[in-house]
Structure formats: C-alpha cells, structure tokens
Amino acid sequence: MKVQSALLTAAGIGVTLLCLLGVSWIGSAGAFLNLLTPVAAAYVSMRFGLKSGIVVVVVTAALLLQVSTAYTLFAYLGIFGVGSLLLPMFLRQNLPWDRALLYATIGSAIATAVMMFVAVAAAGINIQTLIDQMIRSEVDQAMQIYRDTGFSESQLQNMQQIVDGLAEFIGESFYGLYLASILVVQTFCLLLLQRIKGSWYQITGAPFASWRLPSGLIWVLIVAGFTLLVPVNAISLIGRNLLVVLLPLYFFQGMAVVTSFLQKKSYPPLVKGLIYLLLLILNPLPIIITCVGVFDLWINFRRPRQKNI
Numbered sequence: 001m002k003v004q005s006a007l008l009t010a011a012g013i014g015v016t017l018l019c020l021l022g023v024s025w026i027g028s029a030g031a032f033l034n035l036l037t038p039v040a041a042a043y044v045s046m047r048f049g050l051k052s053g054i055v056v057v058v059v060t061a062a063l064l065l066q067v068s069t070a071y072t073l074f075a076y077l078g079i080f081g082v083g084s085l086l087l088p089m090f091l092r093q094n095l096p097w098d099r100a101l102l103y104a105t106i107g108s109a110i111a112t113a114v115m116m117f118v119a120v121a122a123a124g125i126n127i128q129t130l131i132d133q134m135i136r137s138e139v140d141q142a143m144q145i146y147r148d149t150g151f152s153e154s155q156l157q158n159m160q161q162i163v164d165g166l167a168e169f170i171g172e173s174f175y176g177l178y179l180a181s182i183l184v185v186q187t188f189c190l191l192l193l194q195r196i197k198g199s200w201y202q203i204t205g206a207p208f209a210s211w212r213l214p215s216g217l218i219w220v221l222i223v224a225g226f227t228l229l230v231p232v233n234a235i236s237l238i239g240r241n242l243l244v245v246l247l248p249l250y251f252f253q254g255m256a257v258v259t260s261f262l263q264k265k266s267y268p269p270l271v272k273g274l275i276y277l278l279l280l281i282l283n284p285l286p287i288i289i290t291c292v293g294v295f296d297l298w299i300n301f302r303r304p305r306q307k308n309i
Helices: 002-020 022-026 028-036 039-048 050-067 070-092 097-123 127-149 153-172 174-195 217-227 233-263 269-281 285-299
Strands: none
Touching (some): 002 028, 002 039, 002 050, 002 070, 028 174, 039 050, 039 174, 070 097, 127 153, 217 233, 217 285, 233 269, 269 285
16 A cells, blocks of 8 residues: 555656646747646645645646746645645545635645745835736747747737737736636636546535525626726726636536536537537637526526426
8 A cells, every 4th residue: 555655756847847847848839738737746645645646746836846846836725735735635525626626726825825826025025026027938938939839929919919918918817717716726626526436435425416695696707797897997806807717617506507417418428528628618608608697597407307298
C-alpha cells in the first residue's frame, strides 16, 4: 500500500506539471490540459489521505519555483493547488458534493486573496496596478502569438482591438471571473473524481440530474442584472462581477436538466458525450442552457409529464 501510494504520488507530481505547463511544452493545444491540473493531487488525497496530496502540491510548487516564474507559482496555488487539497478534504468528511465544491471554491479564493495581498505588500504597489500588469502581460503574450502565426498587419490591428476590448472587460470583471474560473476548475475536477473513483472512495450528495440551486438565489441574479442599468460605476461593477459568477451556476443547473432528460433516453454513451460537448462549445447553446437553468425555477423542466391518452 505504501509503495503504491508513493508511486502514484510521484506520478501525480509529473502529471500535474504536464497539465500546468502543457501550453509552453506542446503549444496552444496544451491549454486544454490546464483543467486537469488539480486532478492528480485530489485523486491521491481521496485514495491515500490528505498528506499524499500535500506532497504533490508542495513538490510541484517547489519545482515550479525552479523552472518557472513566481507568477506561474501563484497562479498554480491560487487556481489549482489549494483547491486540489480542499475539495478532497471536504469530500472525505462525507459532505454533499455541492457543499464540498462551494467550500473548496471559497477557500481557494480566500487563499488567493491572501497571497495577492502579501505580494502587493512585498512589492509596494497597488493591488489594481498588479491586476492591470497581469492582464497586460497576457495581452502582450496573445498578440505575440498572433504575430508569430503570420497574421497580416490589418488582421493584427483588428485582433489588437478585440484583445484590448477583452482586456478591458477582464479588468472590470476580474474578481468575478477569477472566482468563476476556480468554480469551473473545481467542478471539472469533481466530475473526474466521480468518474475514476472505482471502489476506492465514495462521493455523497444528490444525483446531478436532480440537483438545483436554492430558489432565493434567483433574486440575487435579477438584482445583479438591474444594477447594470444604474449609472453609478461602483454599483454596476458589483453587479457585473456577480453575474459573471452566477451565470455559470445556472448553466450547471441547465446541464442538470439536460442530464435528467438524457437519463430517460437509451442513447449510446458516445452519443451522450457528443451532446454534452456540443452544448459546451457550440454557440448559442451555452446561452440557451443557462436560460433553461434560470427558468427551471418556474417551469420545473424535470417534473414528470402526464401523457394524454
């Protein structure tokens, strides 16, 4: 058992580094590996205990400090590392999966905030300045990729306008986007933990097909939407960040409705997987699924329908 734990922990370190640095190692296709970054540490934590997961996170962080920048290290710990320990810790306490997901997301956000304030205090700069520098760095990297791809000058000018507009949106919604990104990463990690659990561990909670958000949360969504009409920048900024966090939650509820529907059908697993993939990537289907999640409160799409005789 100890040998198996050691081998899987060592493999987890390698897998985590591959997923995290995949973009720089194998190109833009490696960006899809980023979502898998916390899975290895979370998996060994679920199987062998929190100490094994801590080893994966600590060793990975130490190696990143040697081969990458401090920014990459903080990004790993804030988005992936802390959550890859908190999520299995709560799941092993037999908390329902949705509560464990919520606590892990909040805990990761708090840990990130602490690290950012420490970095700001050490550098002696304003936190907004730090955020602007991070966004500008990403914009410059994106434009460099477009230049290396061989875009023409007119194409580069159009891309510059698009990227600048996106950077402005990210700057205005940074806190909401960051929290939403942690939520998405933790959700994907939870999904994979459920898929590969075998008989090693159990994940408790309501089946996803019957899961729904608290009904009172819809009023927060409605109020957040109306704040965008308020001509006070501070208020509309809060509303914008709230929407960035709440809309993915209602997308998940919409996906629960879809899962409930697909469970009643005898489609092959490959067909169901293709349906899920299309719902994720094919516009405007993600928007439609989010609307389904919102209106599920009133319509209750999963309510059994009586067939007319």
